[in-house]
Amino acid sequence: MLQGSGLESEGSIFIDFDNNSKTGYIESTWTTSGLDYLISNGHLFSHSANDNSWNWKDLGTTNVVVPESKMVYEAKDVIIMGTQTRKRRETDRRKQLMKKSIRRIVMVAALVIVSMTTIFDLSANIVSAKVNSSDMEDMEKQMEEALKRLDELGDIDFDNMDPSSTESKTNTSTDASAHASTIETDMMIATGDSFILGLKTDGTVLSTGISFYGADQVSDWTNITVISCGFNHSVGLKSNGTVVAVGTNSSGECDVENWKDIKMIAAGLDFTLGLKKNGTVVATGSNDYGKIEVEAWKDMVSIAAGSNFTAGLKSDGTVLAIGKDCAGILDVSDWTDIASISVSFDNILGLKKDGTVVNTMRSDTTLLKDAISISASAGYAAGLKKDGTVITNTDTVNTSTWKDIIAISASGNQLVGLKKDGTVVVTAANDILDMGQCDVTGWKLKVVNDIKTTTTNYKILVNGTKSTIETYTIQKNIYIHINDLAYLLKGTKKKFAVTGDGIKTTIKLTSKGDYKATGSEIKKSDGKTRAAIKKSINIYIDGKKVKLTAYKINGKIYFNLNDVMQKLNIKVSISEKNSIIISTKKDYVD
Numbered sequence: 001m002l003q004g005s006g007l008e009s010e011g012s013i014f015i016d017f018d019n020n021s022k023t024g025y026i027e028s029t030w031t032t033s034g035l036d037y038l039i040s041n042g043h044l045f046s047h048s049a050n051d052n053s054w055n056w057k058d059l060g061t062t063n064v065v066v067p068e069s070k071m072v073y074e075a076k077d078v079i080i081m082g083t084q085t086r087k088r089r090e091t092d093r094r095k096q097l098m099k100k101s102i103r104r105i106v107m108v109a110a111l112v113i114v115s116m117t118t119i120f121d122l123s124a125n126i127v128s129a130k131v132n133s134s135d136m137e138d139m140e141k142q143m144e145e146a147l148k149r150l151d152e153l154g155d156i157d158f159d160n161m162d163p164s165s166t167e168s169k170t171n172t173s174t175d176a177s178a179h180a181s182t183i184e185t186d187m188m189i190a191t192g193d194s195f196i197l198g199l200k201t202d203g204t205v206l207s208t209g210i211s212f213y214g215a216d217q218v219s220d221w222t223n224i225t226v227i228s229c230g231f232n233h234s235v236g237l238k239s240n241g242t243v244v245a246v247g248t249n250s251s252g253e254c255d256v257e258n259w260k261d262i263k264m265i266a267a268g269l270d271f272t273l274g275l276k277k278n279g280t281v282v283a284t285g286s287n288d289y290g291k292i293e294v295e296a297w298k299d300m301v302s303i304a305a306g307s308n309f310t311a312g313l314k315s316d317g318t319v320l321a322i323g324k325d326c327a328g329i330l331d332v333s334d335w336t337d338i339a340s341i342s343v344s345f346d347n348i349l350g351l352k353k354d355g356t357v358v359n360t361m362r363s364d365t366t367l368l369k370d371a372i373s374i375s376a377s378a379g380y381a382a383g384l385k386k387d388g389t390v391i392t393n394t395d396t397v398n399t400s401t402w403k404d405i406i407a408i409s410a411s412g413n414q415l416v417g418l419k420k421d422g423t424v425v426v427t428a429a430n431d432i433l434d435m436g437q438c439d440v441t442g443w444k445l446k447v448v449n450d451i452k453t454t455t456t457n458y459k460i461l462v463n464g465t466k467s468t469i470e471t472y473t474i475q476k477n478i479y480i481h482i483n484d485l486a487y488l489l490k491g492t493k494k495k496f497a498v499t500g501d502g503i504k505t506t507i508k509l510t511s512k513g514d515y516k517a518t519g520s521e522i523k524k525s526d527g528k529t530r531a532a533i534k535k536s537i538n539i540y541i542d543g544k545k546v547k548l549t550a551y552k553i554n555g556k557i558y559f560n561l562n563d564v565m566q567k568l569n570i571k572v573s574i575s576e577k578n579s580i581i582i583s584t585k586k587d588y589v590d
Helices: 090-110 133-151 482-490 563-567
Strands: 014-015 037-040 044-045 057-061 062-064 072-076 188-192 195-198 207-210 226-227 231-239 243-247 264-267 271-276 281-285 301-304 309-312 319-323 338-343 348-352 357-359 373-377 381-384 390-392 405-410 414-419 424-426 448-460 465-474 475-483 496-499 506-511 531-534 539-541 544-546 552-553 557-560 571-574 579-583
Touching: 090 390, 133 390, 133 552, 188 405, 188 414, 195 414, 195 424, 195 496, 231 264, 243 264, 243 271, 243 319, 243 357, 243 571, 264 301, 271 309, 301 338, 309 338, 319 348, 319 475, 348 506, 357 373, 373 405, 381 405, 390 414, 448 482, 465 531, 465 539, 465 552, 475 482, 557 563, 563 571
Parallel strands: 226 264, 338 373, 448 579, 506 539
Antiparallel strands: 014 037, 037 044, 044 057, 062 072, 188 195, 195 207, 226 231, 231 243, 264 271, 271 281, 301 309, 309 319, 338 348, 348 357, 373 381, 381 390, 405 414, 414 424, 448 465, 448 531, 465 475, 475 557, 496 506, 531 552, 539 544, 552 557, 571 579
């Protein structure tokens, strides 16, 4: 029962759910601002942005009855989870906020029930409620499980706590894709709103904080190379190209068991994307607003998942976006020269090759200029610079002391940074949803040590026949793609066949075998500087495993030319005029 003055049968109910005037619909000319929910014409609406745009999301119907007195609203089918006051007891702050956070997340879950229930708080003016019994039982079980898991964190007595002693300032906006997608960079850290995942060198995954749907239960994951967090689920890419997922599966977002040949993943609000090695994209989960209709996508190099939209970066530097186009979120049609993308629940960011950052919500990203990696979140964006420092476009996230950072991941509640020594730093984006997710003490994660190298066109002579081949020079050593070498040696007594395409983790060479050309061999250099990431590749020559130094460059594996020729017992020399001279009729000489 909602009681108050000025209630009219044709009016609307505006709800400041968190008693925070800076979240939700903000209108400076109104007596009360920061409105999170609206009941109007029998529907419940939410306002996820923190501005005065009249963009309300219809969450479903609710039954509001106005008695004859016109002084009381009776809102049926309502869930009540407690009240909030403005007084805070700082000594009990973390314990109280944990319990409040559980309640808030359970209430958010209630918003997506098909039968639609209504959630609101009008400064302790609610005195009665009625809910669907089966839905309530399910949510009570979820709450009990969350409380049980919180108790495991330490001696926390929730039974004697006063939930009304905390002033909640929680931003109810969900950063459904908190991770940053950077081309040719493994995702080693990923963050949700209340938990963080970290990828270790041995392929296992650490977690800190709490996910109330088990999205942090990753202790049994092995052979993982990439991780991604959604709202209530987490996804891991294994070294064999398959995918694992944990957490809620209410929309089928964890149905990834049959995926294969995947090289990148992205977890959204209630759906999951997978980028295949051939540049196509697969998806599973909710298809609200057509957000997972990606069957026709091809030539993709990166993907990102928001709340109700999907974005993808193509090999030509353009971007595709599908789903709900609220306030121009999907307006990427004129984007060009994009190097990487990142999304939050309400924005798409694009890092251009010249170091500038563009975004679809037209917020100020000039502070992110010269970033080499970006991460979008609710209310702010972060950028990683070449010198290992991190910049943001907000004063609420402090990274002034950060240095030696090689990767970042942002969410609405925290920004995470991975240092080049494998340790992790975290800074809170606000002080509300403190679930222990900032405790990364002792973490030592996987670090990709990459260097920069530039392509070079070497002239190559094989038994006197001239060709031009693309090579890379790393630490004064020439690196060549194994398929190019096999192509050059066709028809000689040192010819060999290649099993695999030079990208897989196991490559087999067979002496005197006939190499089958793919059409991608012997391309000229474009002169670009690229990252070279050292890789561990299993190489077999005629069934015998050999050790060769390898780097992944531009999506392909390159080997030290001198090492390869030694294993194949072929004479090779380098002239002073940038020419590689190969004689298949002579043995290798040190």
